[in-house]
Structures are given as structure tokens and as C-alpha cells.
Amino acid sequence: MKKLIRNAFVVSVDPAVGNIDGADILIDDGRIAAIGRGIDAADAEIIDAAGHIASPGFVDTHHHIWQSIIRGITTDWSLGDYLAGIRMFIARLYSPEDMYVAQLSGALQALHAGVTTTADYCHNLNSPDHVEESIRGVKDSGARIVWCYGFNQPPLSNPAFPDFRARADYLVRTARDHFTDRNALVTLGVCPEESGFWPDIESGRAQFESARTVNARLFWHANSTRNAITGTPNVDAGRAIDAGLLGPDTVLVHMNSATAAEWRQVADCGCHVSITPETEMQMNMGWPVIGQTMTHGINPSVGIDIISNNSADLRFQLRLLLQAQRWAQTADKTGVLSSGVSLSAAQALTWGTLNGAQALGLDHMIGSLTPGKQADILLHDMRGITTAGWDRSQPEATLLLQCGIDTLATVLVGGKVVKSGGRLVADEAEVCRKAEAGNARILDRIRDNGGLRRALDENLRRYIKPSDETGRAVYSYS
Numbered sequence: 461m462k463k464l465i466r467n468a469f470v471v472s473v474d475p476a477v478g479n480i481d482g483a484d485i486l487i488d489d490g491r492i493a494a495i496g497r498g499i500d501a502a503d504a505e506i507i508d509a510a511g512h513i514a515s516p517g518f519v520d521t522h523h524h525i526w527q528s529i530i531r532g533i534t535t536d537w538s539l540g541d542y543l544a545g546i547r548m549f550i551a552r553l554y555s556p557e558d559m560y561v562a563q564l565s566g567a568l569q570a571l572h573a574g575v576t577t578t579a580d581y582c583h584n585l586n587s588p589d590h591v592e593e594s595i596r597g598v599k600d601s602g603a604r605i606v607w608c609y610g611f612n613q614p615p616l617s618n619p620a621f622p623d624f625r626a627r628a629d630y631l632v633r634t635a636r637d638h639f640t641d642r643n644a645l646v647t648l649g650v651c652p653e654e655s656g657f658w659p660d661i662e663s664g665r666a667q668f669e670s671a672r673t674v675n676a677r678l679f680w681h682a683n684s685t686r687n688a689i690t691g692t693p694n695v696d697a698g699r700a701i702d703a704g705l706l707g708p709d710t711v712l713v714h715m716n717s718a719t720a721a722e723w724r725q726v727a728d729c730g731c732h733v734s735i736t737p738e739t740e741m742q743m744n745m746g747w748p749v750i751g752q753t754m755t756h757g758i759n760p761s762v763g764i765d766i767i768s769n770n771s772a773d774l775r776f777q778l779r780l781l782l783q784a785q786r787w788a789q790t791a792d793k794t795g796v797l798s799s800g801v802s803l804s805a806a807q808a809l810t811w812g813t814l815n816g817a818q819a820l821g822l823d824h825m826i827g828s829l830t831p832g833k834q835a836d837i838l839l840h841d842m843r844g845i846t847t848a849g850w851d852r853s854q855p856e857a858t859l860l861l862q863c864g865i866d867t868l869a870t871v872l873v874g875g876k877v878v879k880s881g882g883r884l885v886a887d888e889a890e891v892c893r894k895a896e897a898g899n900a901r902i903l904d905r906i907r908d909n910g911g912l913r914r915a916l917d918e919n920l921r922r923y924i925k926p927s928d929e930t931g932r933a934v935y936s937y938s
């Protein structure tokens with residue numbers, strides 16, 4: 461069935477289409493068939509969008525969706541606390557059932573916030589059942605997801621995957637069982653362990669090679685820590701590039717302490733970068749690297765990172781990044797009255813849409829309202845008190861700085877309506893009930909295992925320590 465979105469203010473994020481007031485969008489077989497004024501489609505279902513802005517769905521390039529049921533736990537934590545408290549402790553307490561409900565509720569809250577596509581860095585796959593339930597959760601949500609098979613696992617006394625080979629074999633099976641259709645809503649990525657966990661470079665090479673064996677895109681935490689003793693950069697990306705591990709299929713996440721030489725290497729390699737401003741600034745990873753990416757012609761995109769810290773609304777991350785960088789670029793003129801700002805809100809909207817699609821290798825399908833692309837579309841109702849009197853000359857800025865989840869009335873993914881009248885189409889009450897139950901189970905297990913404070917103190921001593929004074933790693937299982 462065709463759909464016709466009628467009479468919207470279209471913000472396309474496609475220079476060839478531009479912004480059009482009073483435009484229609486024709487959707488046929490899940491794709492955008494046409495955009496323009498006065499489209500005639502007598503056989504189409506009509507979606508009246510008068511008084512609405514139509515824009516492409518947001519694209520989040522870094523999100524650990526599995527943490528959706530431990531909401532807000534890390535809000536006053538550093539990165540060391542996070543590694544000790546979640547990666548080394550709470551991660552162990554998740555059952556496959558917990559993974560399912562976290563994945564489902566997390567992907568739905570992304571849709572509710574207008575994030576139609578998410579790169580899900582799923583690095584808590586403690587058993588084959590955790591893998592299966594994680595995939596089932598995101599597939600049940602109706603969101604577009606690059607679901608990434610993580611090679612990390614927390615310290616387990618009796619791990620279901622006893623070694624790398626077992627985990628790599630299960631990746632091959634996962635690709636065969638779940639990801640044979642490259643045009644499906646949920647596709648496959650891989651996230652190798654951080655280099656601090658590699659005993660040697662060959663360990664890293666095996667992880668990157670296993671991803672390429674199954675044609676998966678790569679997502680990798682890099683350069684977010686420094687050597688704890690010397691303070692020198694860990695040069696994660698530079699070493700990986702020297703070893704031939706990175707390429708245009710790689711999304712580097714964070715990169716805050718990358719050196720000038722590494723930035724040149726990353727640009728030459730054609731890698732993409734995902735920036736998560738809220739966790740990076742809170743957790744002392746460093747200043748977000750939007751300036752370096754633009755200077756070196758590298759594609760920057762933006763991620764939520766963790767619901768255990770901040771909300772699923774990508775708009776907050778884009779605004780934080782935009783304003784932080786505006787300040788940084790004029791820091792030497794602080795207090796001087798001058799005209800204009802260094803970055804536009806329209807640029808920031810592109811980071812969260814088209815650039816994200818490029819990072820995921822999906823820009824031929826999503827990231828802008830363009831005929832031929834998938835109909836991943838947001839409709840913001842501009843007629844309420846939040847946006848009355850909005851500036852028609854700057855719709856991109858309005859979308860980022862004025863709109864919010866409360867103005868987001870309708871969301872489509874691949875032409876299918878997943879949010880309507882401001883409410884999810886899915887059974888939200890039932891999913892929330894399951895998420896609350898999952899949250900309660902995890903909190904019970906935290907208490908039964910000695911509590912969070914004790915785990916933080918013990919694990920900080922035990923795991924979060926320099927393992928190599930040359931600067932290769934700052935944390936270790938040893």
C-alpha cells in the first residue's frame with residue numbers, strides 16, 4: 461500500500477532536494493518514491509502533515525543498547541567507575557532474558573526519540589543464549605539496527621565461550637542464521653575488544669579478520685584512555701593502522717586522545733568516527749573530536765553511548781557537541797563582541813543523520829529524505845505551545861534547538877508507522893512492565909553480590925590498573 465505524507469514542511473538533509481514548505485512525500489513499497497508539491501496518488505493512504513516538519517530519522521552510531529534496563533546508574537561516574545562497575549561487574553549479572561528486554565525496550569525508546577537507526581555495540585554476549593536473545597530483542601522492536609557482535613566478555617568463572625575460537629565460530633553461525641539478507645532492517649556488525657585487552661597485535665588481527673570473513677562492518681572503542689602512569693596517549697588507532705587492521709569499513713569510537721600523526725593516518729585510511737559528547741566529557745575521556753575530524757576531512761557522526769548514563773534522545777548529544785565546539789573555536793576571543801558563530805545547527809543535524817548513515821555504510825538507503833531511499837521519516841507537530849512561532853527560515857536549527865520528543869508525533873521506518881499521535885505503536889505498557897521487572901532482577905543480583913560500592917572498590921583495584929608501562933594498556937584481567 462502506498463502512503464502519501466501530505467503538506468509537510470520538508471527538511472530533507474539532501475542538497476538536491478533542499479527544504480520545501482507545503483510538500484508531499486510519496487512512499488511506495490517502503491521507499492520514498494517522490495517529494496514535491498501537489499503529488500497526485502489517488503490510491504495512497506493519506507497522512508495529513510499540515511503544520512508538521514518532515515525530516516529524516518536520526519542515526520545513532522554508538523549505543524550499548526543492552527544497558528537500557530540499568531537506567532541512570534552511572535550519572536555521577538568516571539570511566540574507571542564505569543569499567544569497574546558495569547563492564548567488570550553488572551555485565552556478569554545479565555541473563556539472556558535480561559538481554560532480550562533491554563534490547564527491546566532500548567530500541568523502542570530510540571524510536572520514540574526519533575532515532576530510526578542505531579549501531580548497537582552489543583559487548584555483553586556471555587553465552588550463545590545471550591547472542592540469540594539480544595538479536596531477538598532488536599528484531600522485535602521494528603527499529604533499523606546494525607547489531608554488532610562484541611568480542612568482549614566480563615570476567616566469568618565458567619565462561620560459555622571459553623576462548624576466542626569458540627566466540628569466532630559462533631559469530632560465523634550467527635551470520636549464517638540471522639544475517640543473510642543485507643537489505644534487512646537488522647544487519648550485522650562486529651566490535652572487537654579494546655586494544656588494552658589484546659595480549660598482542662595478532663589477537664586484535666584475528667578479531668578484525670573474523671569480522672571481515674562475515675562481511676560485517678567494524679566498530680571499535682579507540683583512544684579513549686591514556687597510560688595511567690605516564691599520561692601518554694595509547695595510540696590505539698595508530699598501532700592498528702600500522703598493523704593493517706583498519707579501513708573504510710571501520711567506525712572508530714571516541715578517539716579523544718588520538719595524536720596529530722594518528723589523525724593523518726585515520727584520514728588516509730578512510731575510517732569513520734563516532735563521537736559521544738556526554739559520556740566523553742563526563743567520564744574524562746577528553747574533549748569531543750569534532751574539530752579534528754573536520755580538519756582532516758574525516759566523516760564525524762554521533763552516538764548516545766549508554767542509557768545507564770543519559771537519555772536516548774540523540775538531539776541532546778548533537779546540541780552538546782555543537783555548543784561545546786562553538787565555544788572551543790572562539791575560546792581565544794572569550795568575552796569579545798563579534799558577529800556570527802563558527803558552526804551552524806544545520807551542520808549538526810547532518811552529523812546526526814546523513815553522516816551517521818555514511819558511517820554505517822547505509823547512506824544509499826537512509827540519512828536523508830531522497831527519492832529511492834528508505835522511508836525513515838520523522839513528523840514533528842509544530843502547532844503546539846513548544847514550537848508556536850517557529851522560525852521558518854531556519855528549520856534545521858528549530859529541529860535541534862526547539863523540538864523534542866514531545867513534538868515528535870509520527871515516526872516511520874521503511875514506510876511503516878512505528879509511532880503515531882505521539883505514542884509508540886508497540887505495546888509500550890507491556891514492554892515497560894518487562895523493563896521494570898528486568899531492572900528489579902539486576903538490582904537484586906547487585907545486592908546479592910555485595911552491592912555496587914564494594915564491587916567498584918574491589919574491581920578498581922583488581923582490573924583497572926596499568927598493565928604495561930610503555931603505554932599499551934591501562935586495564936587488564938590479569
Ligand SMILES: [Zn+2]
Pocket residue numbers: 522524581681713765
Ligand atoms: Zn561505548
